[in-house]
Amino acid sequence: MAENKTQPTDVPVEDFLAAVEHPTRRADGLELMDLMGEITGEEAYMYGPTIVGFGSYHYKYATGREGDSPAVAFSPRKSNLVFYGLTEGPDADRLLPELGKHKTSTACLYINKLDDVDRAVLAELIRSGYHHTMSEIHNPA
16 A cells, blocks of 8 residues: 655754745644644654644554554645534534634634634644543544
């Protein structure tokens, strides 16, 4: 089976965030690095060229495909901030309506800027998503 294309890198997170062009996205990224690190107790690391990850879990699908991925993560994209691992926790359905302006897809949460959302609710989504991933989804090899 082919190796996953996206892998952890040695690029310093601070260097990546400092290079984010959009000033609001850059400032939000720095704030999120601190917030997510504090909540998870994990060091931030680059996962691929644009994703800032916290923690790691091992997954294995019924198809046999397996790999490692960040427990929770974000990416300061040009159009918005993308969050990974925040929408699948048991509290997500209750918390998302309280978050503020956002969109979701199957596995991602999108916000334009941190000032559009309630930071306390976002913190709870991070906490819940991280705990859910590490205790319910994590499948050590």
